[in-house]
Amino acid sequence: MSNPDLNLLMTLDAVLAEGSVTRAAKRLRLSPSAMSRALARLRETTGDPLLVRAGRELVPTPRAIELREHVAQLVRDAQEVLRPADLLDLEKLERTFAIRTSEGFAENFGPALIAHLAQMAPGVKLFFMQKPDKNSKPLRDGVVDLETGVIDLASAPELRGKALFRDNYVGVVRANHPISLNPVTSEEYAAGMHISVSREGLEKGPLDDALLLLGLQRRIVTIVGGFSTALGLAQRSDLIATVPERHTTSLREGMYSFPLPFDMPEFTVSLLWHPRFSADPAHRWLRDLILQICGNDQ
Template identity: 90%
Template sequence: MSNPDLNLLITLDAVLAEGSVTRAAKRLRLSPSAMSRALARLRETTGDPLLVRAGRGLVPTPRAIELREHVAQLVRDAQEALRPAELLDLETLERTFAVRTSEGFAENFGPALIAHVAQKAPGVRLFFMQKPDKDSKPLRDGIVDLETGVIDLASAPELRGQALFRDNYIGVVRATHPLSRGTITSEKYAAGMHISVSREGLEKGPLDDALLLLGLQRRVVTIVGGFSTALGLARGSDLIATVPERHTASLRDGMYSFPLPFHMPEFTVSLLWHPRFSADPAHRWLRDLILHVCKKGE
C-alpha cells in the first residue's frame, strides 16, 4: 500500500467544513478545476463520494460526517506542530530541569543558579541529580536535561556540548595544618595522610602517576566518592584533600589551599545535552544561564 498524500487532509477538511466545492476552493485559493481534481483524488483515496447532490446543492455522506471532526482535529494538530516556536516567556514558564552533576558542582554553583532562576523564571525548578558514573545513557534516554563532566566530545558524537571552564587540581588542608606554614615541596605533600576521591573506590589515580614520575608515593588513608566529602574530612582532621580549584571554590572557605608542588595538566569541564533539546528555547536559556554563572567567577 502506497503512502497517502497527507496534503489531501487539508483539502478534505475544507470540503467537509464548507459543504461546498466552490466555497472550499475559495478557502484554499484553488481554481475550480484544481478543486475538482483534488475532490476526485479524495474520493478515490477514501473510497467514498463524500459529497453528493441533493436538489440544487451538495450534502455530505455518512462517511463524510464521520470524518469531519476527526479530520479537523488532525489538521489543527499538524498546524500546531509546524508552527514556529513562540517567544520564551520566562515569567510564565513552568518546568523542572534535571541536571546531572558530580558532587561539588551543585554546592559551588547551585546557589547562584537558583537565585538567577528564581528572579527570572519563578516557575522553574532545578533537580540536581547525583552522577555515580560517566555513562551518559540518561542523557540519551531523555531522563536528564543537562550533565556536567570532563569528556572528549569527539568520543560522543551523538551528544552536544559546551565548555564551561578550565580547572586544575590544588591541595587543601585545615587552616592550622602543618602544611599551612612554610614551603610545600613534593616530598612534604607525599609524606602527608591523603584522601583519595574516586567514584569507583580506587586508591590510585592520575595524581599518583604524576608523583611516581618523581619517585614519590602518597599514603592514602581513606577513599571517598566526591570532592565535598573529601573537603569535609580534611576540615576536621590532618588529612590532605586534592580537589579541582574552581569546582570547589565556595566549599573551601576557612581552609588553606595551595598549588600542587608538581605538574598536573589542566582539564575542561563541559556542559552536555542531547540534540533533541538543542532548539528548545527554555533549554537554551538554561544552558546560557549555567555558562554565565560558571564564567562569572573567572
C-alpha cells in the first residue's frame, strides 16, 4: 500500500465541516476546480462518495458522518504538533534535568547554578550523575540531558556541543607539605610519591609521556578513579595529586597547588547534548545558563 497523502486530511476536514465544496474551497483558499479535484481524490482514496446530492444541496454519507469527528480531531492534533512552541515561562516550569559530569563540576559550578534556578525557575531540579566512562551512549539514548567532557566534536557528528572553558593540570599537596616551601622543579615533582587518576585503572598517561621527554619518571604509589578521591588522599598524606585546575577549584580549598614544572597542553571542557533537545526552549535556556556561569567563572 502506498503512503497516503496526509494533505487530504485537511481537505476532508473542511468538506465534512462545511458540507459544501464551495465553502470548503474558500476555507482552504483553493479554487473551485482545485477543490473538486481534491474531492475526487478523497472519494477514490476512501472508496466512498462522502457528499451526495440531495435536491440542490450536498449531504454527507454515513461513512462521512462516521469520519467527521475523528478527522477533525486528527487535524487538531496535527496543528498542535506543528504549532510553534509556547513562550517559556520559567516560574511555571517543572522539570528535572540530568547532567552527566566528572567529579568536581557539581562542586565548582553547582552552587551558582542552583542559586540561579532558585531565583529564575524554582520548579527546576538538577540531577548530577557520575560519569564513570567516556561513552556518550546515555546522551544518545536520551537518558541524560547534558554531559560535560573533553571531546573532539568533529569525531561525534551526531552530538551537539559548545566549549565551556579551557583548563590545565596543577599539582596539589597537603598544606605544609615539604614540596610547598620552594618553587617546584621537574626533578622534585618526579621524585615525589604520586597518585594516578584513571577511570580505567591505568598507571601511565599523558603526564608520564611529558616527563619521559625530560628523562624523568613519576613514582606511582596508588591509582584512583576520580579527582576527589585523589585530593582526599593527598590532603592526609605526603602524596602528590595532579588534577585539572578549574574543574577542582573547590575541592582543593585548604591545600597547596602549584603549576606543573613542565609543559602540558591546555584542554577544552565542552557541554554536550543530543540534537533531539536542540530546539527545546527549556533545554536551550539551561544550556545558555550553564555556558554563562562557566564562562564567567574565569
